[in-house]
Amino acid sequence: MxxxxxxxxxxxxxxxxxxxxxxxxxxxxxxxxxxxxxxxxxxxxxxxxxxxxxxxxxxxxxxxxxxxxxxxxxxxxxxxxxxxAVISKNITLPASIKEADMEGQIQIEADQYIPYALEEVNLDFEVLGPTEGNPDTLDVLLVASRSxxxxxxxxxxxxxxxxxxxxxxxxxxxxxxxxxxSEQFPEEGQGKVIAVVDVGATMTGITVLEDGAITYTREQPFGGKLLTEDIMRRYGLSYDEAGLAKKEGQLPENYVPEVLEPFKDNMAQQVHRFLQFYFAASEHQTVDYILLAGGCASIPGIDEMIESRLGMPTGVAxxxxxxxxxxxxxxxxxxxxxxxxxxxxxxxxxxxx
Structure with a gap:
């Protein structure tokens, strides 16, 4: 060193x-x-x-x-x-392309895939390496978002x-x-399909990794805010009071069976729906591991419930x-x-x- x-x-x-x-x-x-x-x-x-x-x-x-x-x-x-908010696309370029010419060529390629004027977007790319089975071309990841x-x-x-x-x-x-x-995954994720499901306050996202690389993403509105709103309505609290009571566990005994368990049930259904979208878009009908992320992943027992309902190994990130x-x-x-x-x-x- x-x-x-x-x-x-x-x-x-x-x-x-x-x-x-x-x-x-x-x-x-x-x-x-x-x-x-x-x-x-x-x-x-x-x-x-x-x-x-x-x-x-x-x-x-x-x-x-x-x-x-x-x-x-x-x-x-x-x-x-x-x-x-991002458009990403894998494109191929000739392996013989000079570095000085690459950016110009990528701008030309990007124009085909991005539904906005190029001056309205921030554009970046990463050379992934030679195309599998064809050493004469390079795989390039193109990523763009509105400025x-x-x-x-x-x-x-x-x-x-x-x-x-x-x-x-x-x-x-x-x-x-x-x-x-990766230590949480079977065989540390090598050759495996891992679904990372991030359940935040208002949005849930799924990122599927196949052998460590992203192959699928999706986002939808759903999150812990729904639980906070249920607590507000049930116990006559303000939004801030409900959030604090939820975080600190200061709620009546009937909270768990009557409010928390139905939310956990709803969350398990949402994870199931996300996976169905993924299965419909891929050749897979199961995943090797579900990794729960986001604030809602901290709900006690949610990983066991999802594992038992979906029949797929599940853990908290x-x-x-x-x-x-x-x-x-x-x-x-x-x-x-x-x-x-x-x-x-x-x-x-x-x-x-």
Whole structure:
């Protein structure tokens, strides 16, 4: 190892969801990672609607509070746009193409697949390598999102006083974090089909990995907000009071059988529906493992219920399972928040690309 090699500046992984800002900072020593800082900070109601930022100032103020809570001085970050706001396409180019000509050729190819003027989109690509079975062509992943999706997130980060170095896609960040959970999978996921189902507050997303690579993504409205609203109606609480009571377990005895169990049943049905969509779009009729992520994955017993209903091995995501944890980080709280931190963790992993 060269002592003169400049040390990479770690990036804060910042996930802006519909109800909160989640922040993770990692460091690396050799092949090992350490959690240096993390925070989860609630957003003002309706400042983000279905992953679209409606109140940039409100989001920026929440990022500032998350930075303070985490106790980090790092000012560089990685952000993500929603998978549903992105068009991705695998294209092939001649293997003989010169690097200088590649960008121009990709612009020409992109024009065929993107339903917007190219000046309205942010475009990126990654060369995946030679096409299987044809060494004369290269596989290239093309990714594009409307510029406004990127600019509004960058604007919120700028207002919060931090510098975005990477703008990723949520499904790719999930893929990064899922690979950290490989010890939970049969045969560490090698040659296996893993469905990562992220059930957040208002949106649920599925990312399917086949042998470690994304083959399918989908998002739909469904999430823990429905449970909070059930608690509000049942017990005459405000939305904030219901959310706090849910988090701290301060609810009457009839909460579990009459409110929580029906929600768990609904969640299991939603996971089943997502998998049916995937089976209809692929040649598979089962998956080797379901990895539950998002805040709702922390509901006690939800993994056992889904495994029993669907007949497929199911577990709760913890991307920090093999990591050491800095002394200032509350390990118990990190463990309970871990399933909701998948995207933020995957973004923080971009520090080590």
């Amino acid at each position: 060269s002592l003169l090699r400049p040390k990479k500046q770690p990036l804060l992984g910042i996930d802006i969801s519909s109800t909160s800002v989640k922040l993770v900072e990692l460091s690396q020593q050799g092949a090992n990672y350490r959690v240096e800082a993390y925070a989860v900070e609630p957003l003002p109601i309706n400042s983000v609607v279905e992953k679209n930022i409606a109140d940039v100032e409100g989001v920026a103020a929440t990022i500032k509070r998350a930075l303070k809570k985490a106790g980090t001085r790092n000012k560089q970050c990685a952000l993500a746009v929603a998978s549903s 406004e999706n990127v600019e509004v997130r960058v604007g919120a980060a700028d207002l919060a006083g931090i510098v975005p170095k990477v703008v990723d896609v949520e499904s790719y960040a999930t893929e990064n974090a899922a690979l950290l959970c 913890n991307p920090f399972g093999r990591m050491s944890i800095a002394s200032r980080v509350n390990a118990q709280r990190l463990g309970s928040d871990a399933p909701a931190l998948m995207i933020a963790c995957g973004l923080a992993m971009r520090s080590f690309d």
